[in-house]
Amino acid sequence: MKILTVVGARPQFIKAAAVSNVIRKQHEEILIHTGQHYDENMSKVFFDELKIPKPDYNLEVGSGNHGHQTGTMLIKLEEIYLKEKPDLVLVYGDTNSTLAGALCASKLLIPVAHVEAGLRSFNMTMPEEQNRILTDHISKFLFVPTTSAIENLKNEGITKGVHNVGDVMFDAVLHFKGLAEDKSNIINELKVNKNEYILTTIHRAENTNDINRLKNIIEALNESGKTVILPMHPRTKKYISDYGLKFNENVKVIEPVGYLEMINLEMNSQKIVTDSGGVQKEAFFLKKPCVTMRDETEWVETVQNGWNKVVGTDKNKILDSIVNFEPKEQQKDIFGDGKAGHKILEIIGK
Incomplete structure (x- = not known):
């Protein structure tokens, strides 16, 4: 299977570190960095120290207003999708890179897998809330990190393709x-x-x-x-x-x-x-x-x-x-067992 992964911001680099190396043991992965975070300390250093595979493409989009940034990504991503013909597009989180990666795939009828699906702040003034809701509604695979995320999706009528795999950032913290x-x-x-x-x-x-x-x-x-x-x-x-x-x-x-x-x-x-x-x-x-x-x-x-x-x-x-402020309770097992990456691989590989 050829999987195309889209990342563009610091949290997505960390999540990709937990998943890409697992995916590449069994599948071909094409990694696209949109360039949404382009500062040396916000971008390159993460790829270097986390041993994330070097991006196959860097769109170098940079900063800008939401419409301009997302639109530029869509134009550049479409060219790559048509060239690479992936079987699946994998996106993370809630940035403009997430929405552009998912929307471009959906328009080309390529299945979308959304890691960290189902999260809601219930504040539609946040660009992140808009991005995550739109991405969830066009995704085939929705990999949620918590039980509340399942309920959020259910309340929006999304029940198919929802999988609670735990949080990939927990994988990364345990590993690093x-x-x-x-x-x-x-x-x-x-x-x-x-x-x-x-x-x-x-x-x-x-x-x-x-x-x-x-x-x-x-x-x-x-x-x-x-x-x-x-x-x-x-x-x-x-x-x-x-x-x-x-x-x-x-x-x-x-x-x-x-x-x-x-x-x-x-x-x-x-x-x-x-x-x-x-x-x-x-x-x-x-x-x-x-x-x-x-x-x-x-x-x-x-x-x-x-x-x-x-x-x-x-x-x-x-x-x-x-x-x-000090916590008064023992921590509960909220974010899974630290093996989210392996669970994602097992589900998309079926």
Whole structure:
């Protein structure tokens, strides 16, 4: 079988690391990088350190408005699909790359497999929510990571082709955790002590593009009295500069880091404060309390289990949670057994 995989953003590189090497043991895979994330630290470093096969095609789409970016991907993907004639197109998550990869395949009557299907924030103002809903409704194989994702699809009338395989990012964390400990020296380089700092990421447009939301986040971090490590996303850096916002000395701003360094930072943190869906999950996998700076989360199980607190961008709620939030329950088995990649291979190979 010839499988064509479309990736374009950091979380998708990590998911592909857990699946591509499994697929290639039995099938031919063509890997397309759309270039949605094109910064060296947001893209190439992940392929290098995770030993993801080198992309067969790089569309080099880059940044841009949603319509322009998605439309450019569609045009370029169609040429490749017609040339390669894949038996199946595999897409991950909820980015514009996901939607373009799935929509192009659907138009050409090529079956689509969606990894991380069924997630819902129930906030249709989010581009990610639009992307994931549209992708789910044109997919033949829907590989869901949790039981709530099955219910979400059922409520939309989707019951065929739904498979709960667990979370491929759990596969990746289990596989790379030891390597992250051995290969990354970032804790010593930053001169911070284990379990004595807060790890923070900020990148969602709903937070970066709104001066009031971003100002609240930065003020909460500044006033927390905690040592904060913040790998700075390029978009966040731009808006902080545009708005004239400043960090106090307790916030250590660093360049974006590779996956192994990020896992190391997560493993050794006291707590994680983020607006990233992927980092919320990694916090749970690594048994770290998580404070989510969004108005909702797709990962409702982490909240229900008491390990994730959704606080929006209310300064006082962020500040209180940084200082006081601690899980009160034992973690439940939410995300499978770490063998999602093998289960996906078994299902698509039938």
